[in-house]
Amino acid sequence: PFRRAQQAACTELLYASTRELDQTNHKQLCLRFLSIMQEPTEDKRSRSPRRDSPAGSVRDQPGVVQKASTFSVGSLLPQPPAQKIITHEEVAQTLPKETFDRLTSLYEDGSVKRGDFDPCCLAALRELTETLQDQVMTHLENERVFMVNARSKSGFLYSLCEKAKQGCLDVRGFGNPDPWGPFLVSQACPRSRSVELVNEGEWLQRFNGMPVDLVIDTSADTAARVPSIQLSMRLDSTVADLKARLIDIGFTLKPNHMGFRGPDLGFLRDTRTLAYYNLQMGSSLVLTKRERGGVTRTRSHMHLGAAAF
Numbered sequence: 001p002f003r004r005a006q007q008a009a010c011t012e013l014l015y016a017s018t019r020e021l022d023q024t025n026h027k028q029l030c031l032r033f034l035s036i037m038q039e040p041t042e043d044k045r046s047r048s049p050r051r052d053s054p055a056g057s058v059r060d061q062p063g064v065v066q067k068a069s070t071f072s073v074g075s076l077l078p079q080p081p082a083q084k085i086i087t088h089e090e091v092a093q094t095l096p097k098e099t100f101d102r103l104t105s106l107y108e109d110g111s112v113k114r115g116d117f118d119p120c121c122l123a124a125l126r127e128l129t130e131t132l133q134d135q136v137m138t139h140l141e142n143e144r145v146f147m148v149n150a151r152s153k154s155g156f157l158y159s160l161c162e163k164a165k166q167g168c169l170d171v172r173g174f175g176n177p178d179p180w181g182p183f184l185v186s187q188a189c190p191r192s193r194s195v196e197l198v199n200e201g202e203w204l205q206r207f208n209g210m211p212v213d214l215v216i217d218t219s220a221d222t223a224a225r226v227p228s229i230q231l232s233m234r235l236d237s238t239v240a241d242l243k244a245r246l247i248d249i250g251f252t253l254k255p256n257h258m259g260f261r262g263p264d265l266g267f268l269r270d271t272r273t274l275a276y277y278n279l280q281m282g283s284s285l286v287l288t289k290r291e292r293g294g295v296t297r298t299r300s301h302m303h304l305g306a307a308a309f
Helices: 001-018 023-037 086-094 097-108 119-127 130-142 144-149 153-166 181-190 200-207 239-249 301-307
Strands: 213-219 228-233 258-262 284-290
Touching: 001 119, 086 119, 097 130, 119 153, 130 144, 144 153, 153 200, 228 239, 239 258
Parallel strands: 213 284
Antiparallel strands: 213 228, 258 284
């Protein structure tokens, strides 16, 4: 056991050399190491009893196990001081006088008992400003029924402190901001990307009445058998004139069944001109086929009608 103690002392000395110890602690560690190394060692190879040991001692008695000398490695280093436990009464005394008096009145009238508020919730109350502390104490006094029936008084006070920081104090949840509200609204009503258009008159002056070539995707009209076409149109022409131009070319869709959609413009109105939508050379449009609205055109009803026949 003594040799193991020596090995442990050497290991601890090497390990402590890598730590940041001051000069006093390092000196104490070295003195402790030298005192262990200077103790006389005993030869464990001989199993015969020592001559100087008296007969009938505990060492010579059979069946008796000697207790090995223990060595604590932690005793070489100075132990850290024990941390002081802070009670809720000490934290409560650090509160402002007005808040402390109102909190004491809750103990006196029996709303809460000693120890119901732990130091953590009182520390959270102390970190608030005096205005927020007044709001929290006023809420505690007005909503004593909820505080008394709360499973944890400390958790109730801590939640009030967090709600006071957010500006919503109501135990029933009225007026609290919904964390999922903005996300659900954005998913239900997605906003289209806003496009800043130049004034129609300025756009016409920029091109001086010159025609522009438009690329139109006409795959919606299956009878025409043309995936896309390129048309030259004047910018002062309306969308209705563009529909009439397609009918003159030979497309079979009726004007009220046609619709044009731009990449960032959405659906184009018939009464607007091409300059209003800032179309220029090489702009692309998609021809869409307008279907009759109503429940008879939904996919589920179409499948049910096909199955009936």
